[in-house]
Each structure stands twice: as structure tokens, then as C-alpha cells.
Amino acid sequence: MARTTPRTRLAAGALTVLALAGCSAIGADDGPDDATGDATGASDGTVTLVTHDSFALSDGILAQFEEETGLTVKQVAPGDGGALVNQLVLTKENPLGDLAYGIDTTFASRAIDEGVLLPYTSQAPAAVDAAQHAVPGDDEGLLTAVDFGDVCLNVDHAWFAERGVPEPVTLDDLTKPEYKDLLVVTNPATSSPGLSFLIATIAQKGEVQYQDYWAKLRANGVKVAEGWSDAYYTDFSGADGNGPRPIVLSYASSPPSTVPEGTDEPTTGALLETCMRQVEYAGVLAGAENVEGAQRLLDFLLSDAVQADIPGSMYMYPVSSAVDLPAEWERWAPLATDPAPIHPKDIEANRETWIAGWTDVVIG
Template sequence: MKPLSTAVIAGALIALSACGTPAQEQTGNPGAPSESETLTVVTHDAFTLPDELKEKFAEESGYKVTYVAPGDSGTLVNQLVLTKDAPLGDVVYGIDNTFASRASDEGVLVDYESPALPGNAQQFAADQLTPIDFGDVCINADKAWFEERKLDVPTTLDDLTDPEYKDLLVLTNPASSSPGLAFLLATIGAKGEDGYLDYWKALQDNGAKIDSDWTEAYYTDFSGADGDGPRPLVLSYATSPAYTVDGESSTTEALLGTCFRQIEYAGILKGAANEIGARKFIDFMLSPEVQSAIPENLYMYPAVIDTELPEDWARFAPLASSPIEVPAEEIGANRDRWIQEWTEAIG
């Protein structure tokens, strides 16, 4: 199925929100937090919390809970901005650190600091948002492909431009994909504003393919995992090799020298009809049950960092010891310009 354009999705969502739903019905004292019998949770399209946990929250809270997923992290924030005068719901999960400043700057959110957030997770904090999980976006390699050809697996960003890896890499578009934007930021952090476009041109000259989203790249063009594509290098996550384990080893590996750390947040939407319910949902996302479920369902590390991890993660899903970083304030000030520059030069 051909994906709908952002403009079509935006128009549909605006029309839907304009009709009026329980999520827009304000109740109670205007000066007090709102509450209603329903709660609408807006998420990115990779939100796969187990149904039993969703049911547990609905039963314990007493709300009729609806989940709305307009797209990936970037699309999600775009739709929240477009519909901020008639919000799509009450609470959002899935805004990441590449788009967090846009959500705050556009007045999409209201302040909330969850009492369930432990001190060891404060390192991930962002304005108006509560960290729920984190992980590293990195290049992944199909180990068997390289072993069969007796070719060394690349380890660095510079290796990816080496002619011996020509036509082997598939990336995702930073204008339409949150992992793609994370990798764009990794190249900016590593090469600087003066060098990142030259680096991308070198990737392009070396035959890198750029897909619109992660699913297409990982499951269609990548030769490893469940894919049957021609390319043994793909943009994915450091946790991905934990899900390609065969016996005592994984068939893929993450190149930890290429990583950018992604943090995912939850927040209360301005104009929420059920702000009290939104607070409860954020607190629930930090509960031991949900945090324990995050690795095997959302494929990220829990923000509550002392949460017990799956046994395979220590061996096959290690975090990068020194991920490439770009300060949040620089992302906020330059993100749109960087995407535009990339689109004009590469996209």
C-alpha cells in the first residue's frame, strides 16, 4: 500500500479533531486539572505495549482509553502542532529528543513532573516531557554476509565511505524518519556543520540507498534479520541484534562507533480534556510492569535504569560507550534548517 502523504494525513486529522470528541470536552473547575470518563493517548506508530498492560491501566484508572497513532515520531510532532488548537488527545508518548524542543516551542504541551520518575532518570529530562525509554540508533551489519565474503565489517562512519563497501548501505530519510534524523544528527555531531553534507555526498557517491522509513530499509533492503534484500548494512538500533539471535550468537551486530542516543518521552497535551488521566498514564508508563515490558515490546532501554533487562541484552544489545552527541539546544535551534539543507543537497 502506498503511504499517504503528510498533507493528506494532516488534513484528515484536522477534520477529525474539528468535529469534537470527548478528548476536547473540558469539565470541572476551569482553574483545576480537567478530568473526563475517557482518555485519548496519542503515540507514534511503533507503540506496541502489550494489550494486557493497556487493559490493566484502563481497569485501574476506570477510563475508557483510546489510542491514536498518526505516524512515526516526526509525523507525530507535526500533527500535534497542526492540531494544537483542537488537540488529538490528552497525553502523548513517542516524542523523541530530536523533536522535543519543537513540541515545547510550539505550545503543544503543559508542564508535568511525574513523581514516579526516579533520580537516576533525571539525566534524560526535557522541558515539559517525562523520559520513558532510550536507545542508540546505529548502523547494523549482517555478519553472515561479511563472513561469507571474507570482508571485514566496517566500524566507523568513515569506513562507510570506503569503496570496498560500495552499494552495501541502506539509510532512511531524515525528513521522514526519526532514525534517519538521528543518524543525520550523528553525522553533524561527528563532522560538524562544515563537513556533514560533504560526508553525505561521499556516502551517496559510494552507493548508499536512502529509503523513506525504517521498515522499508530493515525488512526490504537489508539482507539480514528477516529481510532478503541485497544490502548487508542498514540503519537501525543497537538493540536490534538481540532479536536476531540464532543459538549462541546473533546473526547481526550494531556498529557502536556510529550511534546517536535517542530518548522517547511522554507529555500532557495542552487543552487536554482529561489532564488528571494524562498524569496517571505517564506515571503508569514509569511503573515497574511497563518499564520491564519496554525492552521486548518497544525495543528500547527503560528510563528507570535499574529495571531488570532480558538476559540476551547484556551480550547482544549493549549501549554505545560514547554515543555521538548534539546538545538539545543546538538541535532545537537548527533542526529544520539542517533537514532543509540535507533535502536540497541529498534528498
């Protein structure tokens, strides 16, 4: 699945992206030959971060970690959150690196069940906050929450105001005639936000009725894009005013990015009754060559420096309660009060069946 989010346009140049063909050689001399987890030499050498392709931190953040530890951070980015976990599973006998970041709610149980991770309990102060977002049933501490956000529909305020059409509020509103041909979403088979939104509809409608709901959306002209960038920047009217559709699948944190220069209000808003909570986790990889370095990098992801940078660089909420959110987030990026509740184990057990059912109804 191609995972693109509001963060993707910020990711270029954030880290050196290594070709996957060369991954197996990365850091070959930086740790022990065995994969028992007792790394040596972690105070120098390389620690390899395996992440999704939207990972980005502001200039100088990772340099701070490198200066403090003597480690060089390298990144392998095999794709979106789904592709990331798939690659971790396929390469678990010869892992792509030392630390994985970006395993999200929809794939967390698979990463745990496939044995690609080592237990680690961070001692960073923010680890207490991270524990509030722990994967249910992860008793070993294989995954540590780093950030979170809500996948929600967004609307273009101006489009609706100019036409005198009330903005939709609920999922059911989207099936009404006045919203025909106005909605664009992303394919759950190719997009992590698309999968999250599919799960949100299943949580609200049930495992049988969700197909009926999507049949109504199809009859009402829903458009399906392969990835977030196409949906948001090509089809959505609220991104730059050129797209034809005023309702798009995005994040509750997207509206602050649409505040025009010289004003203090966004041109878009999130529909908070359509959301699913998405948590992103980090975990030390089983068989990592530099386990100690991976642990130190995970601790750093929970540091104030990184946590404070996450809203501006990755458009997600930090797990740490010790850092201040940007002022515009406090006003324009509220979290949903009742996001769709589905257990990660249920997602793991039914993911492919749900996607197949959606595909039959919407794509045909």
C-alpha cells in the same frame, strides 16, 4: 516523516487507533469545558493518548491500568515522531487528546517552545531515573522521559564472514571502496531514525564537513530508503537473507531480534561508533480535557509493569533502573559509550537547514 522502527511489526492490535477525523470529539464529556488543567471525573471516562504509530505494549498491560483507574484508554496515532509533534502544534487550540507519548530528542525543543504541553512532575519511583534523561532547559518539567535507545548502523555478520571482508567500524570506513553499494539508510526528511543518523554525522563531521561526508557516501553507492521497514526488511541482507545490502540503519537494540531459533547468538551487530542517543518523552497536553487522567497514565508509563515490557514490545531501553533487561540485551544490545552529542536546541534551530543541505547533496 514516516517513523518505522523495529517496534512497528509489534504494534498491530496493541490499542484501538482512532481516525483523526473523529479526534476532536473524543472524551468530550470526560472533563471540564475549560482548558485550565483542573480536570474532574478522571476516575472514570476516557483518557486519550496521542502517540507515534510504533507505540505497542503487550496484551493486558493497558487493561491493568484501566482496571485500576476506571479509565478507558484510547489512542490517536498521527504518524511518526515528527508527524506527532507537527500535529500537536497544528491542533494545540483543540488538542487531539490528553497525553502525548513519543516526542523524541529531535523534536523535543519544538514541542516545548510551541506551548503544547503542561508542567507535570511525576511521583512514580522511576521519575528519579527519568530525570537523568531530561530535556536540557526544560525547567518546568513539560516532558518526562519514558524510554531511550541508540540509532546506529547494523551489519550482517554472515555476509562479511562469507566474503572475507572486514566489517566496517567507523563512519569513515563507509566511504572506502570495499564498502561500495553495501549501505542502506533512511531519508531524514521522512524517517526519524534517518534524521537521528544525519545528526550523528553532523556531530562527528561538523556543520560544514557533513555535506562533504555525505557526498562521499553518495559516490560510494549509499542507498536511501523512505522508511525503516523498507531498508531493514527489503534491502538489508541480515533481516531474512534476501536483501542485497549488509549494512543498514537501525538501532543498537535490533540484534537480539535476529537470534535464530535454537541458537543464542544474533546474526547481526550494531556499530557503536555510529550512534545517536534517542530519548522518547511523554507530556500532558495543554488544553487536555482529562488532565488528571493524563497524569495518571504518564505515571503508569513509568510503572514497573510498563518499563519491564518496553524492551520486548518497543525495542527500547526503559528509563527505570529497577527493572531487569532481557538476558540477551545484556549481551547483544549494548548502548554506545559515546553517542553523538548535540543539544536539542541546536537541533531545533538547524533541523530544516540540515535536511535541506543533505537533500541537495544526496538526492539532488
